[in-house]
Amino acid sequence: ETGVTQTPRHLVMGMTNKKSLKCEQHLGHNAMYWYKQSAKKPLELMFVYNFKEQTENNSVPSRFSPECPNSSHLFLHLHTLQPEDSALYLCASSQGTASTNEKLFFGSGTQLSVL
Amino acid sequence: GQNIDQPTEMTATEGAIVQINCTYQTSGFNGLFWYQQHAGEAPTFLSYNVLDGLEEKGRFSSFLSRSKGYSYLLLKELQMKDSASYLCAVYGNNRLAFGKGNQVVVIP
Numbered sequence: 693e694t695g696v697t698q699t700p701r702h703l704v705m706g707m708t709n710k711k712s713l714k715c716e717q718h719l720g721h722n723a724m725y726w727y728k729q730s731a732k733k734p735l736e737l738m739f740v741y742n743f744k745e746q747t748e749n750n751s752v753p754s755r756f757s758p759e760c761p762n763s764s765h766l767f768l769h770l771h772t773l774q775p776e777d778s779a780l781y782l783c784a785s786s787q788g789t790a791s792t793n794e795k796l797f798f799g800s801g802t803q804l805s806v807l
Numbered sequence: 808g809q810n811i812d813q814p815t816e817m818t819a820t821e822g823a824i825v826q827i828n829c830t831y832q833t834s835g836f837n838g839l840f841w842y843q844q845h846a847g848e849a850p851t852f853l854s855y856n857v858l859d860g861l862e863e864k865g866r867f868s869s870f871l872s873r874s875k876g877y878s879y880l881l882l883k884e885l886q887m888k889d890s891a892s893y894l895c896a897v898y899g900n901n902r903l904a905f906g907k908g909n910q911v912v913v914i915p
Contacts, residue, residue: 694849734811735850735894735905782849793838793857793898798849 695719698783698799705773706807713768713802715783723789724766725796726758729780741766742789773806780804809833811906813895818912819885827880827909833899841869841880842894844908850894853880885913 696717705711717724726738740748741760755777757769766783780803784796810832819825831839838857842850856862856871856878868881882889892908 694851696849732815732907734907735896737903793903795840795852795855796842796850796903798842798851800847800849803847 694797694799696783696785696797696799698781698802700802701800702803702805704805704807705770707773707775709773710769710771712770713781713783713804715766715768715799717764717766717783717785717797719785719787719797721785721787721797722763723786724760724763725784725786726766726768727782727784727798729782729801735782739768747789770804773804775806778804778806809897809899809902809904811895811897811904813893813906813909815907816910816912818914821885821887821913821915823885825882825885825911827882827893827895827911829878829880829895829906831876831878831895831897831906833876833897833904835900836873836897838898839869839871839878840896840898840903841878842896844892844894846891853893882911887913887915889913 699714724741728736738752739758744760759767780801782801783799786794788794812830841853844850854869861870866883871878890913892910894908895906
């Protein structure tokens with residue numbers, strides 16, 4: 693148990709669906725992240741939030757829309773995805789802001805399949 | 808940009824020692840992390856090196872040479888539960904970049 697909880701664990705969706713991924717951290721951390729993990733590829737940073745303000749969007753297509761209502765919760769809204777978006781989506785948090793090199797605490801991820 | 812290179816897969820025998828290498832190129836180096844990720848689970852923090860040398864933590868040790876852009880993770884007395892992917896991540900220029908991970912398979 694890392695203190696970061698993600699739901700759902702698995703998600704299958706069609707290209708016309710709209711779905712949301714949820715992440716909650718119980719660690720009192722100030723920064724939260726979305727990463728994409730595809731097979732045989734490095735973890736790719738998607739979005740960063742510090743104190744619930746978005747500080748980084750790593751050239752992510754607009755079909756991915758993050759939301760951070762408070763420093764403990766992070767969502768990733770999905771719409772009109774493509775099959776190549778199928779991947780493991782990992783949420784992470786860190787104590788300090790994302791500009792400091794602190795260790796990350798990851799959730800178990802949502803395995804997404806786009807049909 | 809940053810470039811991180813790790814071997815993709817290794818097989819080792821229970822009770823043995825395995826060394827997982829990571830080479831990197833970055834500017835503004837400010838630390839290197841190792842994470843362990845079991846299949847279907849969250850990556851978990853193993854170690855952090857920012858100065859040259861060896862950091863030992865139980866059965867796991869991590870080494871860093873900044874001048875060579877090189878790190879390794881040493882796993883001793885391998886156990887079956889050590890079968891996992893080991894991710895090297897480098898912090899440079901205010902960015903954290905991950906390698907592809909090294910899948911270690913422990914066999915009896």
